Amino acid sequence: MLNQPNPNGPNALLRLVQKPDRGRSLVATRLIKPGEVVLVDKPLLIYPSSLASIPPFCSRCFRHLPGKPFHCPTCLVARFCSRQCLSLSHPRLLCCALPSLICGNIAWPTDLLFLLSAYSLPRYPLRQVLSLHSNSRFPDESTQILHSQLSSLIPPKMVPLNFSFETTSSLISKEKTNSFSLTPKETKFDGRGIAGSRAYGLYPWASMINHDCLPNVCRFNYVDDPDQENNTDFIVRAFHQIKEGSEICISYVGVSRLYGDRQRSLMKDYGFKCECDRCKIESKWKESQRKSEDEEEEETGEENEEQVVEGEGEEVNSDDEDFPHAYFFERYMCDCGGNLAPLPPSDGSVSDMMECNCCGEVGIDTSISEDPNNF
Incomplete structure (x- = not known):
């Protein structure tokens, strides 16, 4: 059971259900307005995306460091943006291993940063991470190498009670399927993955949100917001x-x-074939038509590669049955490649201001005027 007041859902807006064809799913408990915040989920674990992410960012909250950061007195490598972050510190096993990781000419796998952080968790949060769903399978040989490298970095007196090859293999599988990036504003998507990711996080409820190739929700990232x-x-x-x-x-x-491209990526990284409404339509297109429509999509905007940007096809309609996602690209795609969503409703009224989850730009909705109640 997740460490939340309500085991049936993360909040009053969402309910956790079990679907025969989709497994654990989150569904709306009432009508949700455009721009309404449907989920605020706290991380089980945050860890750096690479060793290069450690020097310029706080090792606790991953904000940009101030001119005079606070150094970790133990490893002397990690730095923090405030006394509060310093007091909260960073994962103890990662702290212990950092001096070895940054020295010498060894190219350590970045997966070690995750494993050192995960094995540093208290027992219950670690159980929560291990309870996350995963379809991923990884070669035993590569995982065995990771486990051996991990063993060499952990002092004998600090080896966790649950340290084993099986646990390491399970953790890697959970991370590959459930991690989300912490990406600053003004970062453009590169068409394959997130450019400029400084850290990754595992979230208990967000990991239960299923995939669809047309969105009804969008994640917003405020990692550098001083007011957040x-x-x-x-x-x-x-x-x-x-x-x-x-x-x-x-x-x-x-x-x-x-x-x-979507189908190959989903099968490779998540182990399933998508059969959402959009994919069912596009799978029937002739190859020449597919290429023509794909070129039109590319002209609409650069590819948005946040791991979190889709929803249900049934909620967004188009006049053209053969191209139902045309309206989405027209209204919800920013020129930078990010996604546009209305600002949260004020006093119950839907906002006409749209915010990009990538570049952070906020502007008036200039798309075709539609009554939001028609969706």
Whole structure:
């Protein structure tokens, strides 16, 4: 059971259900308005994306460091943006291993940063990480090498009680399937993955949001916002109106990626073939038509590669049955490649201001005027 007041859902807006064809799913408990925040999820674990992420960012909250940061008195490598972050420190096994990781000419796998952080968790949060769903399978040989390297970095007196090859293999599988990036604003998507990711996080409820190739929710990242106290929270807002009982869905790949590209990526990284409404339509297109539509999508905007940007096809309609996602690209895609969602409603009224989850730009909705109640 997750460490939340309500085991049936993360909040009053969402309910956890079990679907025969999709497993654990989060569905709306009432009508959700455009721009409404549907989920604020705190991380089980935050860890650096690479050794290069350690010097310029706080090792606790991953904000940019001030001119005079606070150094970790133990490893002398990690630095913190405030006394509060210093007091909270960073994972103890990672702290112990950092001097070895940054010295010498050994190219350590970045997966070690995750494993050292995960094995530093108290027993219950670690159990939560291990309870996350995963379809991924990784070669025993590569995992065995990782486990051996990990063993060499942990002092005998600090070896966790649950330290084993099986646990290491399970942790790697969970991380590959469930991690989300912490990416600063003004970072453009590179068409394959997140450019400029400084850290990754595992979130208990966000990991239960299933995939769809047309979105109804969008994640917003405020890692550098000085006014955001909990800057690593996973914040999800609705693109448009979502009916009661509808499933909340994100995309595990970029919205504007091509049909074949999406399918290959989903099978390779997550172990399933997508059969959402959009994919069912695009799978029937002739190859020449697919290429023509794909070129049109690329002109609409660069590929958005946040791991969190999709929803249910049934909620976004188009006049053209053969191209139902045209409206999405017109209204919810930013020129930078990010996604646009309305600001949260004020006094119950839907905002006409759209915010990009990538570049952070906020502007008036200039798309075709539609009554949000029609979605």
